[in-house]
Amino acid sequence: MSEITISEVSSTSVEEIAASSAASMRTLIVTSFAENSRATWLRPHFSSIKNISYLTLCDRQDTFRPQAVSSFLRKYGEDSICDEHNAIQRLQNEAKYALSSGNPELPLVVDVSCMSRRQMGYVMAAIRDIAAVIIPIRLQLIYCLAKFTRPPENPHIYNRRVAPVHPAFSGWTTSPGLPLEVVVSLGYERGKAAGAVEYLEPRKKWVFIPNSPDDRFLKNVTQHNKDLIAATSSSQLFYDVLSPVDTYYTLLSLVHGLSKTCRPVLLPFGPKLFFSLALLVAMCMDQVSVWHVDSEELPTRQYPSNHSTSMECLISSTNRILEVEQ
Numbered sequence: 196m197s198e199i200t201i202s203e204v205s206s207t208s209v210e211e212i213a214a215s216s217a218a219s220m221r222t223l224i225v226t227s228f229a230e231n232s233r234a235t236w237l238r239p240h241f242s243s244i245k246n247i248s249y250l251t252l253c254d255r256q257d258t259f260r261p262q263a264v265s266s267f268l269r270k271y272g273e274d275s276i277c278d279e280h281n282a283i284q285r286l287q288n289e290a291k292y293a294l295s296s297g298n299p300e301l302p303l304v305v306d307v308s309c310m311s312r313r314q315m316g317y318v319m320a321a322i323r324d325i326a327a328v329i330i331p332i333r334l335q336l337i338y339c340l341a342k343f344t345r346p347p348e349n350p351h352i353y354n355r356r357v358a359p360v361h362p363a364f365s366g367w368t369t370s371p372g373l374p375l376e377v378v379v380s381l382g383y384e385r386g387k388a389a390g391a392v393e394y395l396e397p398r399k400k401w402v403f404i405p406n407s408p409d410d411r412f413l414k415n416v417t418q419h420n421k422d423l424i425a426a427t428s429s430s431q432l433f434y435d436v437l438s439p440v441d442t443y444y445t446l447l448s449l450v451h452g453l454s455k456t457c458r459p460v461l462l463p464f465g466p467k468l469f470f471s472l473a474l475l476v477a478m479c480m481d482q483v484s485v486w487h488v489d490s491e492e493l494p495t496r497q498y499p500s501n502h503s504t505s506m507e508c509l510i511s512s513t514n515r516i517l518e519v520e521q
Contacts, residue, residue, distance in 0.1 A: 198327045199479045203509040206440050209240050212304060212335045212505060217244045220296070223289050224304040227252040227314055228276045230263055234309040236339050236499040238271065250285050251276045252314050279314075283321045290329040300331040300509065307471045308339040309497070312487045315467065316361035319474040322510060323363060331511040338468040338504055340436060341497040343409045346383040346419065356489040357394045364477045366484030368458055374398040376457040378450065380434075380473075381405065381423070382465030383415040389423045391462055391488045398457065401449065402427045405465050407436040408502050416465065436466050439506040443472045454482050461485045468504070478510070 216222040224241065227234060228251050241247055253264070253276040264276060277285060286303075293301040303322070307315055326332045359365035377395055379388050380403035392400055402423065406413060417424060424431065432449070434442040446461075446469075453459045461483065463470040470485075477483040 198513055199323055200511050200513045201475060201479050201508050202511065203507070204440055204443060205507050206438075207335065207505050207507045209237070209337060209503060209505060212337065212507075213240050213244065215335075216241065216247055216302070216304065219302050220246060220298070221289075221293070222247045222302050222304060223250055223286075224248070224306065225250045225252065225282075225286075225318060226306045226308075227310045228264065228267060229309040230260075230267075231309070231497050233339060233341055233497045233499040235271070236308070236503075237306050237337060249273060250282060252282055252310065252318070253278060254311055254314070279317050283317065286318075286321045286325060287329070290325045290332075294330045298330070300333045301325070302333045302335070304335045304337065305471075306337045306339070307467045308337070308341075308499070310467060312360055312467075312470055315471055315474060316364060316485070316487065319471070319478065320361045320363035323478050326510040327512050331509055333507070334510055335507045336439065336468075336471055336505060338436075338439070338466070338471075340407060340409075340466070340500045340502040340504075342500045343411050344497065346385065346415055357391050357486060359484050360474075360487035361485075364474060364483075364485040366458065366460070366477075366482055368482040371458075374457045375460055376401065376453055377460050377462055378403065378446070378453070378473075379423075379462040380465050380469045381416050381420045383412065383419050384464065385419040387488060388420055388462065388464050391464075391486070392423065395460060395462075395486075397460070399430065400427050401430045401453075402432070403442075403446070403469065404431060404433050405436050405469070406433055407466070409500075434469070436468060437502060437504045439468055439472060439504055442469065443475060443506070446472060447476050450476055450480065450483055454480060459483050462488070464488075475508070 377397040461473040
């Protein structure tokens with residue numbers, strides 16, 4: 196049984212999140228460093244709010260761009276950007292401060308728009324640990340769609356590593372002999388999803404296909420995954436990128452059913468919002484794993500579109516809920 200329960204899942208908006216942040220004693224916003232405007236699109240919405248602070252994540256390669264980092268820090272008045280170790284420590288300190296201040300929960304805003312899969316993995320793992328042993332977390336998850344850019348036309352994308360995104364999401368089961376089934380959400384990288392699915396050799400494949408406001412995205416997704424789509428005609432689900440609550444419950448329901456007869460592995464390609472939803476599902480289901488593919492990709496400069504979406508949920512310890520009920 197998982198130590199975590201996710202409840203009070205609801206749709207919200209950036210404006211509502213900003214308003215609730217203004218009314219809170221203290222709010223932490225987790226975002227990521229990147230040299231494009233999509234990484235900072237959220238900041239103007241919170242510019243007039245005094246009681247917020249930012250935790251800006253960086254990857255290892257960012258340390259090799261000191262001029263870009265220094266420029267970012269000067270522009271936004273921050274002291275530093277955080278690697279994995281420092282980010283986890285900061286999250287734990289915020290949780291302990293909220294607990295010592297007598298707050299019933301820690302409000303946390305997470306913008307996944309430009310986060311890497313690895314960053315989402317360790318942030319969600321830290322959130323899970325904090326909610327389990329320190330204090331419940333009121334998570335407000337935000338995602339801004341990027342303007343459409345054409346995917347790389349190179350037909351050969353090599354998957355260098357296929358593995359769980361974080362040890363906390365590697366899955367655990369008392370029945371290792373159960374067959375494996377894969378739930379994969381598609382992106383528009385040519386052949387990337389098919390190669391990862393082939394590597395896992397599942398009994399069955401379930402495919403989530405994204406619908407977004409820009410029809411060109413779906414056209415490229417279907418074109419670049421045509422073989423996988425053709426092979427899963429009876430196990431496909433379309434989801435709306437701007438409807439995270441509906442998508443969360445659809446994924447949760449499917450995976451809950453699968454876990455009774457198999458070992459579900461989630462392979463979330465495509466929009467990063469789906470990846471974060473997959474981590475939420477795995478957070479409250481120990482037997483579910485979330486895998487990530489490291490591959491050779493051409494970097495693209497992304498710009499924010501006029502479309503964004505967000506959702507809210509309460510992440511709590513199952514043991515704490517049982518104590519309250521007793």
